[in-house]
Amino acid sequence: MTKRYLPLFSLLSIFAISSVIPQYALAAGANLECKMHFKTTSWSAIYKHVEGGGLVTCTDGSSMHVKITARGVGLTAGKFHIDNGVGTFTDVHHIDDVLGSYAQGEANAGLGKSGSAQVLTKGAVSLALAGSGHGVDLGVSVGKFTISRVK
Known part of the structure; x- marks a missing residue:
């Protein structure tokens, strides 16, 4: 039996x-480490609009060109561009995990040369952004930061 x-x-x-x-x-x-080097331009007057592009590279040798867009609302005004931004992703399994929309909250004040730093989340994946640029930017906003594959 x-x-x-x-x-x-x-x-x-x-x-x-x-x-x-x-x-x-x-x-x-x-444990896949991925970084994004990017450039963006933005303008805001209550509504915040950001556009740009970059290159995501990972330690497994994969890479892809990406388009960056962000939309938000808040008490903001100004025009700003980031020329040499760097983003670091965490909790990535595959390069495609970096694509999608991240929750964004931002407070900034800049005149002339200035810098920017923020941390964004999308589920388990996080993105820490840092960069420097030029412009005038003042305000507080919340919105959506989206990374998509360049077609």
């Missing part, structure tokens, strides 16, 4: 082991 249940026990054991392996593989894959 025990021989009769042996195939069933073996099948259940294989299923249990195989369901655990992908979880470990996903956790190990989250």
